[in-house]
Amino acid sequence: MDEALLRAIVPTVIRVLGRRGADFAAAEDAVQEALVEAVRVWPDDPPRDPRAWLVAVAWRRFLDAVRADTSRRRREELVDDEPAPGPAETRDDTLQLYFLCAHPSLTPASAVALTLRAVGGLTTRQIAQAYLVPEATMAQRISRSKRTVSGVRLDRPGDVATVLRVLYLVFNEGYSGDVDLAAEAIRLTRQLAAAIDHEEVTGLLALMLLHSARRPARTRPDGSLVPLAEQDRGLWDTRLIAEGVDLLQAALGRDRLGEFQAQAAIAALHADARTAAETDWVQIVEWYDELVRLTGSPVARLNRAVAVGEADGPRAGLAALAGLDPALPRHTAVAAYLHERDGDPVTAARLYAEAARAAPNLAERDHLTRQAARLNAGRRG
Known part of the structure; x- marks a missing residue:
């Protein structure tokens, strides 16, 4: 079964249910139930039209939920007749879902979780694993988010900048559990770029591709970090670099510079250097x-x-x-590096050790600890 195809058509299915009378929260719940059914049924009996199948099953799940809820009898009268079978509607409402899931009333963490569920099509379990929190905690976060935006009307353009910040947050989580969030962020940003002509969307996609190109060289087989200056540039993905540079040039050519284009330009300059010394x-x-x-x-x-x-x-x-x-994150680590470059290993070792204690993850802590140990060993030697 093509899970990528499933995730790609989720936004359209949610919006189809919305146009038929379901509010956002109910539509999203129904689609998630349909996805579970697809995982069970499709391997043995794949549909000819996956989107139409998901729409039909999700709509039935929605009607079942409405009929079971006596407090919604008035709404049931509006939706009791199931539409006649036929091809699924083809209108793409993905962009509206992006804006809804990145609504300013949501916290960044909630916006990320809701985007991964409603736009990305990931399950609550997958999102919880990726963010290393219990599934029940993530379910509550998503439920609260859906309640927050359930009454929001999307009758005017949303804030593209907010959507991009949410996607960048997803990208920076990298990889955890059974979901590669960096790859998922790239997929969603490609999807957004297909739905909207915006130079900063293109700039963010370029930035993600340029950073991803260096990924194979960022860690050693034992999982330890490799600083940029020490990376084997032969491991960098030249195909991703070329695509990222082409996208960046197209975005910059529109002469409407934004923060993601600027970040991508910095990444492109690193990618263009054959050695660290040539940067x-x-x-x-x-x-x-x-x-x-x-x-x-x-x-x-x-x-x-x-x-x-x-x-x-x-x-x-x-x-x-x-x-x-x-107090800025990484401030102490940067100070340590600059003091080492300035020929002050004593101060640098102390600052590396201090930075290690405040490191946000194990890989970074181990790297900074090794830097401190290296300088201390050099002094003793």
Whole structure:
């Protein structure tokens, strides 16, 4: 059974039920039940028209739920007659679902979960595994999210920037459980790009592809992290790099620069360097200047300090770092790196150890701990 096909047609099925009278929460529940039935039935009896099959089964599940709920008898009168069988409606309402699931009334975590369920077609169990939380916790989060947006009318364009931030959050989760969230984010962003002509959608897709191209070189067989400067660039996926660069050039050609285009331009400059020593750090600093201008992001300023340290020397990098909040994630690790580059291994080792204690995941903690141990061993030697 083609699970990718199933997930791809979920948004359309939800919107078909919505046009027939189901609210968002009820439609999404019915489609999830239909997906469970598809997993059971399709391997032995695949339908000729998967979308029409899902629409028919989900609609029956919705009617069953309405009829079983005595408090909804008035609504039952409106939907009691099942539409005549025939081809599924072909109108694509995916874009409306993106806007609904990334509604400003939702927290980022809730928006991500709802997007993965309603647009991505993932099960609650898969999402819970990916985010390392109990399935019951994720079910409650999704249920609350659906209640929040159930009465929202989508009679005006939604906020593309919010949708893109949600997709970027999904991408940055990477891989966990049995779902590759980075790949899922790319799939959903491709889907969004097909539904809307927007330079920042193209820029985000380019950024995701350029980052994904480096993925095979990011870890060693034992799972330990490999810093960018030490990665085997022969392992980078040149096909993804070429596609990402082409998309970026198309987006930049529209002369409406946005934050994801700027980030993609930085990633493209890294991808263009045959060795770490050939990296054009001066241009990268210029792109970080643009990113800071566009967003004012402290994280962008932090990354800019690293780039300044490479372009103009570690003292310049430390000066750029001095004006930033030390509580920023990775601030201590960046300070450690710049102090090491500046020839101060004692301070660098102390800061690497401090950064390791605050690391958000095991792989990063182990990497920073090894950096501290390396410098301490060098001093003893």
